[in-house]
Amino acid sequence: MFDNRIFLTLSLACLFLFPSACQQSGPAPDIFSMPVTYPVGKKPTTMRSHDMNGDGYPDLLIANSQDHSIHYYQGAGDGSFKKEVVLETGREPMSLALDDFNGDGIADVAVGNYGDDNVSIILGQKDGVFIKKEPVKVGRLPIGLASGDFNNDEKVDLVVTLRFDKLLILIGTGTGEFKLAEAYKAPGTPSSITTGDFNNDKNLDLAVSFNAVRSNNIKIYLGNGNGTFQTPKKIKGGHQSSNITQYDMNMDGNADLIVSSTMLDSVTLFLGDGQGDFQAMPDFAGEKGPHAMVAGEFTGDKIPDVVVANRRDGSVSVVEGRGDGTFVFPHNNYPVGREPRAMVGADFNRDGLEDLAVVLHDASLLEIILQKPSFQSKVEEG
Numbered sequence: 001m002f003d004n005r006i007f008l009t010l011s012l013a014c015l016f017l018f019p020s021a022c023q024q025s026g027p028a029p030d031i032f033s034m035p036v037t038y039p040v041g042k043k044p045t046t047m048r049s050h051d052m053n054g055d056g057y058p059d060l061l062i063a064n065s066q067d068h069s070i071h072y073y074q075g076a077g078d079g080s081f082k083k084e085v086v087l088e089t090g091r092e093p094m095s096l097a098l099d100d101f102n103g104d105g106i107a108d109v110a111v112g113n114y115g116d117d118n119v120s121i122i123l124g125q126k127d128g129v130f131i132k133k134e135p136v137k138v139g140r141l142p143i144g145l146a147s148g149d150f151n152n153d154e155k156v157d158l159v160v161t162l163r164f165d166k167l168l169i170l171i172g173t174g175t176g177e178f179k180l181a182e183a184y185k186a187p188g189t190p191s192s193i194t195t196g197d198f199n200n201d202k203n204l205d206l207a208v209s210f211n212a213v214r215s216n217n218i219k220i221y222l223g224n225g226n227g228t229f230q231t232p233k234k235i236k237g238g239h240q241s242s243n244i245t246q247y248d249m250n251m252d253g254n255a256d257l258i259v260s261s262t263m264l265d266s267v268t269l270f271l272g273d274g275q276g277d278f279q280a281m282p283d284f285a286g287e288k289g290p291h292a293m294v295a296g297e298f299t300g301d302k303i304p305d306v307v308v309a310n311r312r313d314g315s316v317s318v319v320e321g322r323g324d325g326t327f328v329f330p331h332n333n334y335p336v337g338r339e340p341r342a343m344v345g346a347d348f349n350r351d352g353l354e355d356l357a358v359v360l361h362d363a364s365l366l367e368i369i370l371q372k373p374s375f376q377s378k379v380e381e382g
Contacts, residue, residue, distance in 0.1 A: 028318075028332035028333060028334065029299070029332065029375060030372060030375055031298060031299070031318065031332075031334075031371060031372060031375050032334060032356070032369045032370065032371060032372060033369065033370045033371075033372055035336065035358075035367040035368060035369045036079075036080070036367070036368045037365045037366065037367050037368075038073060038081060038084070038365070038366040038368070039071075039084070039364065039365065039366070040062045040064060040071045040084075040359060040364050040365060040366050041062070041064025041066070041067030041069050041071055041086070041364060042064055042065075042066035042067045042364055043064060043065045043066035043067070043361060043364070044062045044063065044064045044065070044071075044341065044342065044359045044360075044361055044364060044366075045063055045064070045065045045093070045094050045341060045342065045361070046062070046063045046093075046094060046095055046096055046341075046342045046359075047060060047061065047062045047063070047096070047342040047343070047344055047357060047359050047366075048060075048061050048096045048097070048098050048344060049061075049344040049345075049346040049357065050098040050107050051075075051107065052072070052074070052098070052106075052107045052124060053074060053124075053128055054105075054106065055074075055077070056077070057074075057075035057076065057077040057348075057350075058075050058346040058347070058348060059072065059073060059074050059075050059081075060072070060073040060075070060081065060344070060357055060366070061073075061096060061098065061109060062342070062359055062366060063089065063093040063094065063095070063096050063111065064093070064364075065092045065093060065094060065114070066092075068088065068089055068090065068091050068092065068093065068115075069086050069087060069088055069089055069093075070086070070087040070089055070093065070096075070109070070111065070122075071084045071085075071086055071366075072084060072085040072086070072087060073085075073366070075348055077349070077350055078349050078350075079348045079349035079355065079368060079370050080368075081368070087109075087122060087130055088132075089111045089113060089120060089122075090111065090113030090115065090116035090118060090120050090135060091113055091114070091115030091116045092113060092114040092115035092116075093111045093112065093113055093114070094112055094113075094114040094142070094143055095111070095112035095114075095142065095143060095144055095145035096109065096110065096111060096112070096145065097109075097110040097145045097146055097147040097158060098110075098147075099147040099156045100156060101121060101123065101147075101156050101172055101174075101176045101178075102123060102174065102175050102176035103155070103174050106123075106124040106125065106126060107124050108121065108122060108123045108124050108176065109121070109122040109124070109130070110122075110145060110147065110158055111145075112138075112142040112143065112144070112145040112160060113135070113142065114141055114142060114143065114163075116135070117137060117138060117139055117140050117141065117142065118135040118136055118137050118138055118142070119135060119136045119138055119142060119145065119158065119160060119170070119178070120132060120133070120135040120136075121133040121134075121135070121136070121176055121177070121178070123176050133176050133177065134177075136170060136178050136180065137180075138160050138162065138168055138170070138180070139162050139164075139166060139168065140162060140163065140164050141162055141163035141164060142160050142161070142162055142163075143161055143162065143163045143190070143191060143192075144159075144160065144161035144190060144191060144192050144193040144208070145158065145159070145160055145161075145193070146158070146159050146193045146194060146195050146206075147159075147195070148195040148204045149204065150169060150171075150203075150204050150223055150227045150229075151171060151225065151226050151227035152202075152203070152225050152226070153174075155171075155172045155173065155174040156172045157169065157170060157171050157172045157178070157227065158170040158172065158178060159193060159195065159206060161186060161190035161191070161192075161193050161208060162186075162190070163189060163190075164189075165185060165186050165187045165188065165189065165190065166183055166184065166185065166186055166190075167183070167184040167185075167186040167190060167193075167206070167208065167221070168180065168181075168182070168183050168184075169181045169182045169183075169184075169227060169228075169229075171227055181227055182227065182228055182229070184221065184229065184232075186208060186210075186219070186232075188210035188211075188212045188215040188217070189210055189211045189212040189215065190208050190209070190210055190211075191208075191209050191210060191211035191241060191242055191243070191244075192208070192209045192241070192242065192243045192244045192259075193206060193207065193208050193209075193244065194206075194207050194244050194245055194246050194257070195207075196246055196255045197255075198220060198222070198254075198255055198272055198274075198276050198278075199222055199274065199275050199276030200254075200274050200275070201222075201225075202225070203222075203223040203224065203225035204223045205220060205221060205222045205223045205229075205276065206220070206221040206223070206229065207219070207220055207221075207244055207246065207257050208221070208232075208244070209238060209241035209242070209243065209244040209259045210238075210240075210241060211240055211241060211242060212240065213240060214240075215239065215240055215241070216236060216237070216238070216239045216240075217234045217235055217236050217237065217238065218234075218235050218237070218238050218241065218244065218257065218259060218270065218278075219232040219233065219234055219235070220232060220233040220235060220276060220277075220278065222276050233276065233277070235270060235277075235278045235280065236280060237259075237268050237270060237280025238259040238261065238268040238270070238280065239261055239264055239266070240261050240263050240264055241259040241260065241261050241268075242259075242260050242261060242262040242263075242291055243259065243260045243291060243292060243293060244257060244258070244259045245257070245258050245259075245293050245294075245295060246258070246295075247295030247296070247304055247306075248304065249269060249271070249295065249304050249306075249321055249323075249325060250271060250323060250324050250325045251303075251304070251323055252274075253274070254271075254272040254273060254274035255272050256269060256270060256271050256272050256278070256325070257269070257270040257272065257278055258270070258293055258295060258306060260290040260291055260292075260293055260308065261290070262289045262290060262291045262311055263289075265287070265288055265289065265290065266283040266284075266290070267283060267284055267290050267293070267306070267308055267319070268280055268281065268283050268284075269281045269284065269306075269325060271325050281325050281326070284319060284327045284329075284331075287308075287310040287312075287313045287315055287317055287333060288310055288311075288312035288313040289310050289311035289312030289313065290308045290309070290310055290311075290317075291308075291309050291310070291311045291340070291341060292308075292309040292340070292341065292342050292343035293306055293307065293308050293309070293343070294306070294307045294343055294344065294345035294354075294356060295307075295345075296345050296354040297354065298318050298320075298354065298371065299318065299320050300375065301320075303320075303321050303322065303323040304321045304323070305318055305319060305320050305321045306318075306319045306321065306327070307319070307343070307345070307356065308331075309336070309340035309341070309342075309343040309358060310333075310340065311339050311340060311341060311361075312339075314335060314336055314337055314338050314339070314340065315333045315334060315335050315336060315340075316333070316334050316336055316340065316343070316356070316358065316369075317331045317332065317333050317334075318331060318332045318333075318334070319331040320332070334369075336358050336360065336367055336369075337358075337360040337363050337365060337367065338360055338361075338362040338363050339360055339361040339362040339363070340358050340359070340360055340361075341359055341360070341361035342358070342359040342361075343356060343357065343358045343359070344356070344357050345357075348368060348370065349370055351371075351373055353370075353371035353373060354371065355368065355369060355370045355371055356368075356369040357369075
């Protein structure tokens with residue numbers, strides 16, 4: 001099922017660069033239970049997981065771009081979810097960030113409304129009701145959104161990427177309102193963003209992927225700790241990337257970055273050195289149209305893996321990590337449904353294992369896929 005070009009790239013990498021990463025794996029292991037489905041709105045595009053109501057169980061929020069809404073599912077703690085609550089948003093919500101924007105200890109929601117050129121803030125309340133604040137105008141086509149305290153004032157801020165080559169910082173007032181602060185050029189069609197302290201200086205930094213046809217890099221914006229950022233570092237690798245996420249894949253204590261290229265059927269790992277620099281490893285691919293990614297432990301060996309949702313062949317791939325930045329080849333595939341667009345990982349049933357939630361864009365469905373404790377037990381015993 002590999003694209004011939006990607007297969008050739010992988011084969012050459014296996015032969016000349018990382019021969020130990022190319023041992024064949026057996027049949028796909030029985031890691032997951034059968035999916036349980038829930039309805040969502042039309043054209044769901046993104047999803048986030050967070051304990052929104054303070055009961056200790058992860059909940060789910062799904063942005064539906066055609067319905068201009070969010071489906072909010074409260075987790076019951078046993079792997080199931082209560083009946084959805086539907087929240088209105090602006091036009092074409094394409095991105096979400098969940099955090100406590102007004103300091104009341106209750107999670108709130110920021111929504112990037114692609115069709116309205118703004119970010120709307122929805123404040124959570126103790127009684128489970130949500131209150132909408134006035135939206136913040138940010139500019140044309142907001143596509144990526146993330147939160148963090150960028151100026152070290154203990155108030156949550158936001159960063160927004162605009163489709164037309166800009167990156168904006170919104171400084172939080174601690175009341176649920178935001179002020180437009182710095183704007184940065186981000187040529188190459190920024191697509192997705194993640195935040196973290198990549199150089200271990202106690203200031204939050206930004207990592208951005210780029211989706212333009214000729215883009216072949218990610219960029220790192222190192223934070224100054226006062227809400228401003230340095231001139232970005234360009235890290236080569238990750239052609240025409242759709243999504244970016246982070247995880248310590250080689251277990252050295254430093255955050256690594258993973259990007260997917262939906263158009264080019266490839267996934268790239270960037271190993272971080274803890275000083276703000278990253279090294280691109282050879283692409284390890286997914287199936288057709290890799291998009292959303294979840295990093296975590298899925299194969300029972302206590303070594304981080306990457307699960308990739310493949311938009312064009314209706315599957316998720318479990319790519320087994322070796323703990324050194326390389327991966328077992330080939331990966332294992334599990335069918336889900338048409339156009340898996342968004343995916344998150346969380347322990348939905350409190351058994352200590354990371355489960356998956358997958359959104360099917362064309363079918364307007366949410367799938368909950370639980371890990372099987374029996375599989376993990378077999379690995380540990382064997």
